Amino acid sequence: MDTFRVAIVGAGFGGIGLAVLLKRAGISHVLLDKGAEVGGTWRDNTYPGAACDVPSHLYSFSFERWTGWTRRFAEQPEILDYLRHCVDEYGLEPRLDTEVRSAVFEDGRWLLDTSSGPVAAEVLVSACGQLNRPAVPDLPGLEGFEGKVFHSARWDHEHDVTGRKVAVVGTGASAIQFVPHLAAKAARLDVYQRSATWIIPKPDRLYGPLARRVYSALPLLQDLDRLRTYLLLESRAFGFVRHPALLKPIEHSYRRRLRKEVADPELRRKLLPDHPLGCKRVLISDDYLPALQRPNVDLVTDPIREVRRNGVVTGDGAFREADTIVLGTGFRSTEFLAPMRVTGRDGLTLDKAWADGAEAHLGMTVHGFPNLYLLYGPNTNLGHSSIVYMLESQFRYILGCLQIDGVLEVRKETQNAFNKNLQERMRRTVWDAGCRSWYQTEDGKHVNNWPSFTFAYRRATRRPDPRDFSVG
Incomplete structure (x- = not known):
């Protein structure tokens, strides 16, 4: 059995960034990923128009600046190339095509059952993130649809939509990017919207060859742009x-x-949200509204009653023919480590510990699970800034924990006090303004977002407090 000081599950931004710092520190580790290559979200989401909604200079590691960005809001291929570059630049050797089926804490270490054989580690780090398991809606009759069905995170690039009748279910962050591309090719496009979302302009622009050469020759300019972007986003x-x-x-x-921009008053009515801005994820786009006004596109707000073999029926009884259904229905964001089964001290499973909704001290450590750390865990998502900034705060905290001798387990009273305070602060935020979103569990518990500034999180994670842990 291969044994390491640290085992990291997931080779996206979180896993790659931590692995780089562990290698720099000379700490033995293994980076595991179920995919055929690295990249996480940016490997899986290859739909047309996929791009980041955080400016690229901030959506990258502070320790690995990149002057190759060709636009302010980087698209999926460039972000994936950046992550591949980080792996190559720092000589990481991830174990790919390796699914971790279960992890059990036993005799002071974590034992991992993987598709490539058993692995043991003193410390287990989950870098699975929040947006990795597609959410497939329970639509009556979907299994009997005779055309092509796929989720946006599993895009079927072999399926040409040119001249087809396409139904898109969902109008979230992914759909707002791929709908304009489908609208330009499909003979007919019906976009099924459950609720309208606030959309702000996308201040995108190209970085031409000259700009890239200047950023490469004068790195301070990129640093200043990064700082400016951070301050602007943080003010929100x-x-x-x-x-x-x-x-x-x-x-x-x-x-x-x-x-x-929208001439049709009925379409304007459909596009006006009924909740405060920010309660759900705010979207950025310049081409979504024009796409919805194309003559071959219809925005449907009646709920879907059922899917038939060749189309969709809505609550008003209308039938719309379709030969392709694209599910832009997001992710099972509140399940975190699923489907990996994690068993901590005394046989406690994470499913049982999180029966009332996921929670962790500082979003990273869970009572009953010694030497387990979560990257991009509960209540560390943002509505205004870069997750990479949050991840770097977590990297530093975990490295600090690794410097403390012994097996660390966060105290129950520490975790409870942190989460009680967090949920109280959440009630003052826009996310508790009455709407339902993927930021919450089915019973309304807020388990995804951080209810404060990112610099406050960095301050809170500056160094681990040994008093927060029992040390074995």
């Missing part, structure tokens, strides 16, 4: 986590945009 947190009324001007701006 005032509206999300402190004073939601500050977001009202953005709502008014969207209403003006609808009046200016």
